[in-house]
Amino acid sequence: MPNEMILQKQKQAAEILQEKNIDMWMTYVRETGNIKDPMMDMIVGTGATWSSAFIITKDGDTTAIIGSLEEANMKTVGTFKNIVPYLKSIKEDLIAAIKKHDPNKIAINFSRNSTLADGLTHGLFLELSDYLKDTPYAERLVSSEEIVAAVRGRKSPAELELMKTAIVETLKIFDEVTEFIEVGKTEKEVAEFVRGLVKERGFGFAWDEEHCPAVFTGPDTAGAHSGPTDKAIQKGHVINMDFGINYKGYCSDLQRTWYVLRDGETEAPNEVQRGFQVIVDSIQMAKDAIKPGKLGWEIDAVARNFIVEKGYEEYPHGLGHQVGRKAHDGGALLGPRWERYGNAPYIPLEVGNVFTIEPRLTIEGFGIATIEEKIVVTENGCEWLSPIQTKIILLKG
Amino acid sequence: MPNEMILQKQKQAAEILQEKNIDMWMTYVRETGNIKDPMMDMIVGTGATWSSAFIITKDGDTTAIIGSLEEANMKTVGTFKNIVPYLKSIKEDLIAAIKKHDPNKIAINFSRNSTLADGLTHGLFLELSDYLKDTPYAERLVSSEEIVAAVRGRKSPAELELMKTAIVETLKIFDEVTEFIEVGKTEKEVAEFVRGLVKERGFGFAWDEEHCPAVFTGPDTAGAHSGPTDKAIQKGHVINMDFGINYKGYCSDLQRTWYVLRDGETEAPNEVQRGFQVIVDSIQMAKDAIKPGKLGWEIDAVARNFIVEKGYEEYPHGLGHQVGRKAHDGGALLGPRWERYGNAPYIPLEVGNVFTIEPRLTIEGFGIATIEEKIVVTENGCEWLSPIQTKIILLKG
Numbered sequence: 001m002p003n004e005m006i007l008q009k010q011k012q013a014a015e016i017l018q019e020k021n022i023d024m025w026m027t028y029v030r031e032t033g034n035i036k037d038p039m040m041d042m043i044v045g046t047g048a049t050w051s052s053a054f055i056i057t058k059d060g061d062t063t064a065i066i067g068s069l070e071e072a073n074m075k076t077v078g079t080f081k082n083i084v085p086y087l088k089s090i091k092e093d094l095i096a097a098i099k100k101h102d103p104n105k106i107a108i109n110f111s112r113n114s115t116l117a118d119g120l121t122h123g124l125f126l127e128l129s130d131y132l133k134d135t136p137y138a139e140r141l142v143s144s145e146e147i148v149a150a151v152r153g154r155k156s157p158a159e160l161e162l163m164k165t166a167i168v169e170t171l172k173i174f175d176e177v178t179e180f181i182e183v184g185k186t187e188k189e190v191a192e193f194v195r196g197l198v199k200e201r202g203f204g205f206a207w208d209e210e211h212c213p214a215v216f217t218g219p220d221t222a223g224a225h226s227g228p229t230d231k232a233i234q235k236g237h238v239i240n241m242d243f244g245i246n247y248k249g250y251c252s253d254l255q256r257t258w259y260v261l262r263d264g265e266t267e268a269p270n271e272v273q274r275g276f277q278v279i280v281d282s283i284q285m286a287k288d289a290i291k292p293g294k295l296g297w298e299i300d301a302v303a304r305n306f307i308v309e310k311g312y313e314e315y316p317h318g319l320g321h322q323v324g325r326k327a328h329d330g331g332a333l334l335g336p337r338w339e340r341y342g343n344a345p346y347i348p349l350e351v352g353n354v355f356t357i358e359p360r361l362t363i364e365g366f367g368i369a370t371i372e373e374k375i376v377v378t379e380n381g382c383e384w385l386s387p388i389q390t391k392i393i394l395l396k397g
Numbered sequence: 398m399p400n401e402m403i404l405q406k407q408k409q410a411a412e413i414l415q416e417k418n419i420d421m422w423m424t425y426v427r428e429t430g431n432i433k434d435p436m437m438d439m440i441v442g443t444g445a446t447w448s449s450a451f452i453i454t455k456d457g458d459t460t461a462i463i464g465s466l467e468e469a470n471m472k473t474v475g476t477f478k479n480i481v482p483y484l485k486s487i488k489e490d491l492i493a494a495i496k497k498h499d500p501n502k503i504a505i506n507f508s509r510n511s512t513l514a515d516g517l518t519h520g521l522f523l524e525l526s527d528y529l530k531d532t533p534y535a536e537r538l539v540s541s542e543e544i545v546a547a548v549r550g551r552k553s554p555a556e557l558e559l560m561k562t563a564i565v566e567t568l569k570i571f572d573e574v575t576e577f578i579e580v581g582k583t584e585k586e587v588a589e590f591v592r593g594l595v596k597e598r599g600f601g602f603a604w605d606e607e608h609c610p611a612v613f614t615g616p617d618t619a620g621a622h623s624g625p626t627d628k629a630i631q632k633g634h635v636i637n638m639d640f641g642i643n644y645k646g647y648c649s650d651l652q653r654t655w656y657v658l659r660d661g662e663t664e665a666p667n668e669v670q671r672g673f674q675v676i677v678d679s680i681q682m683a684k685d686a687i688k689p690g691k692l693g694w695e696i697d698a699v700a701r702n703f704i705v706e707k708g709y710e711e712y713p714h715g716l717g718h719q720v721g722r723k724a725h726d727g728g729a730l731l732g733p734r735w736e737r738y739g740n741a742p743y744i745p746l747e748v749g750n751v752f753t754i755e756p757r758l759t760i761e762g763f764g765i766a767t768i769e770e771k772i773v774v775t776e777n778g779c780e781w782l783s784p785i786q787t788k789i790i791l792l793k794g
Contacts, residue, residue, distance in 0.1 A: 031512035033604045034435045034723050047605050049725075050737050067737065069714055073608070073623040087713060089736035110519035112527075115428035122507035122522040123515035123540075130509075143520075207430045208444050211470070226470040316484060317466055326431050328446075339486035340447050340464065 005158060006045045006079045009151060010056055013043065016150045017058035023103035025147055027054040028120055028128055037109055037119025039148060041249065042325060046077045051090045051127065054080065057101050065093050091131045098137050106137060107144035113342035114331050117148035149331025152324055154352040159250065159324070160376060160385070163354060166247035167254065167374060167386045173197050173243070174256050181395055183235055183260060187215040187228035190241070198245055206244030206251040206327040213243035218367045235262045235397035238272060238367030244327055251327045253356055254386060255372035258393040268392055275312070275363040276392045279371050282306045283357045283388070286319060286334070287375055290349060290382040296334040297345035303359045304336065312361040318345070320356040323374065330354075353377040354385060402555060403442045403476045406548060407453055410440065413547045414455035420500030422544055424451040425517055425525055434506055434516025436545060438646065439722060443474045448487045448524065451477065454498050462490050488528045495534050503534060504541035510739035511728050514545035546728025549721055551749040556647065556721070557773060557782070560751060563644035564651065564771060564783045570594050570640070571653050578792055580632055580657060584612040584625035587638070595642055603641030603648040603724040610640035615764045632659045632794035635669060635764030641724055648724045650753055651783060652769035655790040665789055672709070672760040673789045676768050679703045680754045680785070683716060683731070684772055687746060687779040693731040694742035700756045701733065709758040715742075717753040720771065727751075750774040751782060 017025060029037045032047035040047065044054050050067030064080035071085035084093045098106065110125060111117035120128075132138040155163070173194060180193050194213045198205060205212040215228040218237035233239060237260045244253035257276060259268040267273070282303040289302045300319040308314050318335030321328050333344035334355055349355075358372035369392075374385040414422060426434045429444035437444065441451050447464030461477035468482035481490045495503065507522060508514035517525075529535040552560070570591060577590050591610045595602060602609040612625040615634035630636060634657045641650035654673060656665040664670070679700040686699045697716040705711050715732030718725050730741035731752055746752075755769035766789075771782040 031725060034512045034725065035432065035516055038431045046607070070623075076624060076626070086737075087735075091736070110523070112520045112524050115431045115518075115520075118518040118520035119432055120519050121512075121515040122517050122519045123509045123512075125519040125522075126507070127509050210443070226467075227473060229473070328428060328430065338484075339488070340483075 003045060003077070003079055005156075006043060008156060008158070009042050010062055010079070011060060012154065012156070013056050013147065013151050014058055014060040016147050017056070017107075019150075020146055022105045022107050022142065022147065023058050024098070024101055024105070025056045025107040025144055027109055028052070028124055029054075030124065035121065038116045038326065039109060039119055042152065043079075044077075045079045046073060051124070053090065053094055053097070055097060057103070061101070063097050065090055065097055094131060095135060095137075098132075098135070103137070103140065105140050105142045107147050108141050109144050109148065111143050111145040111148070113344055114145050114149060116152060116326065116329060117143065117145040117331070145331065149347065150350070153322060153330035153332065153350055155324065155354055155376065156352075160354070162248050162250040163252065163323070163374075164385060166245055166250055166252035169201070169203065169247060170243065170245050170252040170254055171387065173245075174241070174254070177241060178258065178393055178395070181233060181239065181258065181260075183397055184232055186230050186232045187217055188230055190215045190233075191228040194241075194243060204246030206246050206253055213241050215239070215241050216368055219365050221368060233260060235260050236366065238363055238369060238392075240368055240370050242370075242372065244323075249325055251323055251325065251329075252374075253323050253327045253372060254374070255358060255370050256389055256393065257369050257371060258395055259366075260395045261397045263397065265397075268394065269366075272363055272366050272369075272392065275361055275366075275369045278307060278310045278312065279359055279361060279369050280390055282359045283371060283373055286357050286359075287373075287382060287384070290355070290375060290377060291380060292351050292377055293348050295346055295348060296332050297337050299334045299349075300336050300345065303357070307359060307361055315360045317360075320358055323354050323356060349377050351377055351379055355382075400442060400474070400476055402553075403440060405553060405555070406439050407459055407476070408457060409551070409553070410453050410544065410548050411455055411457040413544050414453070414504075416547075417543055419502045419504050419539065419544065420455050421495070421498055421502070422453045422504040422541055424506055425449070425521055426451070427521065432518065435513045435723065436506060436516055439549070440476075441474075442476045443470060448521070450487065450491055450494070452494060454500070458498070460494050462487055462494055491528060492532060492534075495529075495532070500534070500537065502537050502539045504544050505538050506541050506545065508540050508542040508545070510741055511542050511546060513549060513723065513726060514540065514542040514728070542728065546744065547747070550719060550727035550729065550747055552721065552751055552773065553749075557751070559645050559647040560649065560720070560771075561782060563642055563647050563649035566598070566600065566644060567640065567642050567649040567651055568784065570642075571638070571651070574638060575655065575790055575792070578630060578636065578655065578657075580630055580794055583627050583629045584614055585627055587612045587630075588625040591638075591640060601643030603643050603650055610638050612636070612638050613765055616762050618765060630657060632657050633763065635760055635766060635789075636792075637765055637767050639767075639769065641720075646722055648720055648722065648726075649771075650720050650724045650769060651771070652755060652767050653786055653790065654766050654768060655792055656763075657792045658794045660794065662794075665791065666763075669760050669763050669766075669789065672758055672763075672766045675704060675707045675709065676756055676758060676766050677787055679756045680768060680770055683754050683756075684770075684779060684781070687752070687772060687774060688777060689748050689774055690745050692743055692745060693729050694734050696731045696746075697733050697742065700754070704756060704758055712757045714757075717755055720751050720753060746774050748774055748776055752779075
């Protein structure tokens with residue numbers, strides 16, 4: 001991430017702190033090579049070895065308290081105004097830096113609801129609580145959940161530009177897959193072809209390479225979140241692929257559906273067309289329902305109920321998630337009110353949020369129809385961020 | 398990591414649970430694409446999206462409780478005997494799986510001392526505590542610190558083989574750097590050359606690519622843990638490089654020192670030779686002091702005191718750390734008794750531990766002399782894992 005974007009994000013964070021009336025936000029980490037708080041890339045731009053505090057205040061002051069061996073690096077990185085190096089223990093410098101601002105609250109990165117606001121490990125929480133136990137500040141620690149959701153969720157124009165480019169590059173690869181697919185090729189072969197293109201072009205993967213892309217052909221596939229198998233593409237298969245790249249730190253995440261014509265067919269059979277159309281329509285209906293202030297579960301219900309009304313089983317996941325530096329990003333989720341989603345379906349949508357819309361349904365005997373599109377929430381509704389799929393892609397068998 | 402090695406590590410974990418009299422070890426995670434418990438690669442071998450529990454008991458039973466969409470993938474990965482998929486909430490299945498074993502203690506991954514045993518985020522700790530609050534098990538949660546230290550620290554022969562290969566490949570690259578270095582080239586150019594070789598050969602980086610390798614030339618360098626700069630190599634410079642690769646999941650981590658001859662010189666000046674020799678001797682003395690049961694701070698003190706006695710400033714870091722799947726691995730550390738190292742310098746060394754030995758000192762006016770070697774602890778002492786550097790590498794100016 002270019003430093004300029006990090007400084008912008010810090011500025012945005014200070015504004016959000018003012019809005020939420022929280023005086024200080026502290027990202028507290030160590031050995032980020034072993035386990036890294038997801039906020040580090042966005043607001044720091046480098047790692048840390050020893051216990052380190054990265055502090056942003058609501059007046060925009062920024063302070064990094066770090067092991068002395070990392071002082072020179074932190075200066076070179078240049079994203080923090082005040083750099084406080086320590087040799088033996090962070091405790092004294094940490095307390096001094098907090099006292100200087102005497103914050104009403106200190107937001108730290110723990111959250112039951114959002115994994116992106118939950119980068120503080122429990123051991124580090126205990127350490128921090130111990131260091132602050134003789135000060136008034138131990139009692140002023142609060143979750144940074146709302147701050148993280150806003151900082152990550154409200155995309156700047158520069159962030160949206162990167163995401164659009166990521167989408168364009170991803171759809172080029174989908175087009176190349178359309179040319180590559182043929183009867184007899186396996187899911188693994190398609191995935192390998194895609195991974196080759198990603199590496200050749202110097203992109204990263206939006207998620208774990210093992211499942212990126214995920215490729216499913218025909219009936220009785222392994223289901224979402226599985227790696228591609230040795231199953232071969234056959235005539236009469238519905239094929240889908242879930243895939244995204246990481247382009248300069250920002251992710252895409254898209255799905256498309258194909259159908260392989262059987263002998264004598266010039267279009268997909270009725271039941272395939274019908275299932276596919278239900279997906280297309282449910283996406284459009286969800287898109288039409290999105291606007292700032294709506295709750296994610298309300299949007300999910302629009303698509304979910306429509307699909308069930310049409311006689312299909314409901315999809316066993318949320319309708320859509322935010323995307324950003326991570327494939328699953330931000331706070332609010334277009335998901336059902338299931339315990340596993342915590343409070344994420346209850347967070348109001350905000351201008352600048354980027355969501356996927358990705359319902360799925362099974363077409364018995366053929367495979368799974370699923371499309372994944374992307375929208376950005378605007379003042380009055382939302383806009384497509386990706387050119388949408390409206391017709392199933394037909395392949396000669 | 399091949400599944401075979403994961404199954405071996407699970408078996409070793411069960412033995413360690415017996416040794417420590419802890420009935421159950423649970424790695425509790427979610428959205429590992431955003432933040433990943435460092436134990437996942439070693440004992441699971443795939444990621445997880447929704448709250449998931451990976452349980453190993455002291456009788457060697459293994460249970461994965463995961464979101465239903467990841468059931469097929471978990472079966473394909475094949476590292477857990479019992480797979481329990483859930484749709485809406487993990488709570489009931491989690492409690493049932495624990496009750497079945499009625500453990501005396503449940504080790505979970507939090508630790509003030511070891512970041513590798515501290516993969517449980519504070520938000521997930523709160524979730525887990527809440528789910529278990531009406532059972533006897535909330536009170537039986539303990540730190541997995543000792544288990545993680547043993548599982549990661551006691552290297553199997555298969556692990557040592559991979560680490561040796563990583564070292565051989567790393568030293569080949571050091572040799573190529575010796576050929577590449579010349580007056581006028583910058584630290585950044587050397588680093589770029591090295592990164593090119595790593596990528597060409599399909600290796601990973603042992604740590605953050607930005608600082609891997611770290612290259613320092615001449616006096617007044619930025620210091621350890623900094624990225625390479627535009628500073629150019631000059632005659633009379635002492636140069637050092639800190640570099641490691643990731644080879645099939647296992648890391649190397651080595652340092653070597655060069656000297657660029659000035660006009661008329663055929664060897665390094667006395668003060669350079671003297672400083673370099675102090676480093677060589679301190680490494681040998683530390684190596685001679687290592688055996689099972691010794692404490693890390695005792696070993697650190699051997700090298701540290703010797704360097705100070707010889708009139709140099711003490712190094713502002715630990716003498717050495719464990720290496721494994723991470724460049725900084727395991728529990729015990731060859732470090733001084735400074736607060737920032739927690740209890741790590743007080744943990745007894747064990748057979749199979751792999752440590753770096755990496756003292757440093759400044760040669761005024763020339764640069765920094767530092768060598769990093771690797772040893773493995775044996776029944777009676779320790780053995781070099783890397784061919785050692787005993788002479789400063791001379792380069793024609």
